[in-house]
Amino acid sequence: MISMNGEFIAFFLLSVMAIAGAVFMINFTRVVHMILALAFTFLGIAGIFVTLNAEFLAVVQVLIYTGAVSILMLFGIMLTRHRDETRDGGRPWHAFLCFLGVGGFFALLMRIIYGSPFNGETAKTETFSVSGLGESVFKQYVIPFEVTSILLLVALVGAIILAKKERS
Amino acid sequence: MLENAWTIPLFPLVAFFLLLFGRKSWGEKAAAWVGSLAAFASLAVSAGVLAERLSGAENSLLSFSWLTLGETVIRFGIEVDPLNALMLLIVSLISFLVHVYSYGYMKGDGRVPVFYAYLSLFTFSMLGLVVSANLLQLYIFWELVGVCSFLLIGFWYFKPEAKQAAKKAFVVTRIGDIGLFLALLLAFWYTGSLELGPIFAAVEAGQVPAEMVTLIAVLIFVGAIGKSGQFPLHTWLPDAMEGPTPVSALIHAATMVAAGVYLVARTFPLFEASPVALDTVAYVGAFTAIFAASIGLVQNDIKRVLAYSTVSQLGYMMLALGSAGYAAGAFHLMTHAFFKALLFLAAGAVIVALHHQQDIRKMGGLWSTHPGIGWLFLIGCLAISGIPPFSGFFSKDEVLASAWMDGRPGVFAVGVVAAFFTAFYMFRLFFLVFTGSFRGEGNRGSVPKSMLWPMGILAVPAVAAGFVEYPTPFFSRWLTEGTGLAAEAGGTVPLWLPVLATLASLAGVALAWAMYVKRVLPADDLTKPIPWGYRLLKNKYFIDEIYAKGVVLPYRWLGAFLRGFDRFVVSGLVRFSAGIFRTVGRIGSAIQNGQAQTYALVSLVGLVLLIIGLTAGRLFG
């Protein structure tokens, strides 16, 4: 049973923040507002990480997503020409179908989660440490880690060649 | 000679490659020589093989390992038993004659080397089909002849009808091929082999459930229906007449369309093991025989009349096979190949003489100017109508006898009526073309020698081929030797049977004579009382229309619906507002018009439906 302790209240507020941010992001018409809403979602998620004892992740989340990514997006928008407003699709059946699809998917997930027996044990979150994370990244997962570096390089190159103005 | 049988299909294959690569540099004459010589070489070896078979050599099987599926080895091989040897001779003989004939017919076409290349490729495939020792190999050649037929029907691609006909022929026969392919897979799965021998052995030993044998046999027959133009897949064959006439003679009269009959004969032990399959073959054959013959009564295109008669005669062969008349079916296949090829070649000569006029209402009186062609055509008509002592009489008699002896009086009656129809429409054709006065315009040209003598050669077996079975049933005994199949129907055939068949044919001839020569019975008097009957026949029972409405339309709708979905729902209005697209600077907004969202939506809905559909019982049960 859900008990009304502080953790629950925090979780409740943070989830509302995350979800509301996402919903507003979709519904706002001005790009800058959208990014602000998105930043809220990121913050909410960071908060949820804290309640899960994953402080490192929470800090990284704030640092990278709320900070770097959002700011980068704002820069991107301000430095490029764009039409500030989005038009309304004007296709109600489309929205309805979307609602049906996403709603169905959500219902399915909920049904599965509530239909499965979770046993009482939970992992001991205290034993997780940043040094352990570093060790596994550079030992066990060194190959994917290196490949990730190539991946980032590719993304960078791609962004440049697609965005670069040509001298013609 | 038997050990050299593998060379038979190779000659035309070599010719095909020579012609393909030399098509630019060679003239018509060189091309004709190359093609004809290769066909002649095949003919010579085939004749040797047949001679050796006739002197009673053992069945020969030459093969090498080709591919392995699990435990089974599939071998690529050639087999020569009496039926193969016979088919080899028929195919190579007619192919050779058609090669020679085409030189005159195709003169001045401009793409003669290509034509000969296709003809050679077809001859190769058909010979390969005939000698195949296993079902997979047979299926491969079966598809190859289909492709050749497609190419040759569409040879005059500048005629839109030819293009349509080529496509129709290809697709309609493919429907039959699915049946054959399924049969092949099932046979492989149940018997573990694709070789005919082991399959028959497994069926005989009862390793295959009875209903499976029926299913396999019926599916094989579905393949035969497509290839041999049996009802309801017959519609492609008359349209295939858009191809050049030599092609019609070779492919769509004598050889490829007979491949369906050959297939049923080749896999006959399967059919024998299943009464249901035999019934199916007999009834479909009988129905096709009468159905196509009745359409043939009112057609006005010389080649279409012959095409419907081919469909009808193929029905005869199926009817014989379905009535356990293995030898009778093969016998009729042989005589039909000769006289129908003769008829087509003669029709081609008529068409050339009349400068590619094919409407028989605009012909007439050709006997006076072209008596040679007239005689040859007459021989063909007499043979197909079953007038003794021409070859068709004997084979048709055996077909009817096997139906009667197998205890199928209904089928027998249908056969007799069809014989009456056949005689009537063939002689209607003959009288309209050769007697009376010329109803067309322009002068009547001459026909090259190279077209005449192949017909002369064909006329000989058309007249005399029947005597291989009379007075002693030499042919059927030889054919069934060692196969365990019955050579002839048990018991004696009643004497009235050939008399009845002959009378029916003569009545048909007489009616045609009365209507079209004496004009005592004008055609209009017959059609007037039942105009709908005439229209029904004239429009071929509206089968094409029914297909167009019933099958093709819903299919088109489905296609249109799905495309509309893709195009209008998915791509949205953007596609139409092409102006937005072109305006540089507005690209971004044009792209972001909600289409990608729809794509993702469709995928998501698909996933949700998939999960719910498959796990509904578990989740909500």
Added chain:
Amino acid sequence: MEKYLLDYNWTVMAPELIIAGAAALLSIIDLLMKEKQDKRVLASLGFVAVLGALYFTVSRFGQQPYEILGDTYRIDDFGLVFKTLLLTGTALVLAVSLQEAKRKEITAQGEYYYLLLTALLGGMILTSSADLITLFVGLELLSISSYILAGIRKRRTDSNEAAWKYVVLGGVSSAFILYGMSFVYGLAGTTNLYTAQERMAEAMGNGMESFVYLSLFLMLFGFGFKVASAPFHMWVPDVYQGAPTPVTTFLAVVSKTAAFALMIRVILGGYLFLFNSRTAEGLELLTTALLVLAGLSMVIGNTVALRQFNNKRLMAYSSIAHAGYTLVPLATLGPMLFESTVYYLTAYLLMTLGAFTVIGIVERNAGTGDISAFAGLSRRSPLTAAAMTIFLISLSGIPVTAGFFGKFYILINAVATQHFWIAAIMLATTVVSYFYYFGIVRMMYFRPPVLEGKVKVPPASALVIAVAMIGTVVLGITPQWALEQLGEVNWAAALSPLNGGAPPAQ
């Protein structure tokens, strides 16, 4: 005992290292070259690197499987076979690219070549890992490189549109895969596929079946997207049409093959217990789900293709249909699962590559992507037309071509496992496919040419066409040879961890 990094034999990674090194080298050389300089030398370098990698890959065959760092990299025959396919495909695409790049439409030529290599690298990683993290990173490397490649003709609006849609929808599909993988991790507490399999099997017994299925279905979404199977196929026509032809070829051939490798590895590696679970339910569910995807792909791909008049769009729908065919052996778990899948993918690689190469040539010549570009090709370039005919015959599965035997083996799988309905759908839709494939044949042979003059075929493309054509015909005449080679491969090694495979402690 813990093994340290240097205890491993890293030379087994030679093919990947060569490709990664070549990509780095190319990017540096590209920097040093002048902007106007002809960058085709880069293509040659890339080509050599791919051949080198191919050499090391092929020479590994027959040796013991090997793994590094708890299966984050593993080299087994399954991966080697797929890697060979990927490398061959990329080598041929590079050869075709030479002429395409000449058109000045691709402004970033140097980048084009090394992005192809990084995409290839991603694909290779996909085939040679049994760890979810490595697999996902490989997939993303392949995907992100492909997104950029699709949009590399940035002056063309359709290319931009293709890239944009590909990024967005590809992102969605990656998200689904990741979501599915997170459930696997949640159930098993490990990213190692084999360990995950054991632990998920336990979880199955503890009433967590729903989660197991959910993880599988979520991943199916992503896999279906990557192999272009319905109903996750919507992006395919737009992207194939908009991307430059060699890139389309790469997507249709290399990307799809890599995705199949991933799909087979994850399903057989991670969910094998479903096949031998006590109840037949799991097997039933997985088989049905995959067969539904396969059947839908065949029906939608072949039907919608009927109404297409753009070559690449038509080929896109055809590619959807072929994804459906290729899914059948995996879905039915037939007796020749690996052999028939790889045989079909090989055949598909050859015929699709050939067909796309011809389409590229014809399009450039006619200046239109419409099917009418093929009108009268048999007179303007008879050999090209003949080659295209062979590719189309093979695609439609008519003997004597690789495509026929590919379909034949697939059908054997379906019939052997008694899934007759999928065999029936496959045969019926195959007949439907004759309509549109032969539409092109009719264009080539039965239509007078619109344009005059010969069609010029660049030598590199001619070589690719010749290789594809010979491969298609030879595989069609002697399928046994290929099948024997594939039969000797140790497929089972892909299904189990190595050396008793104790995974590293988590």
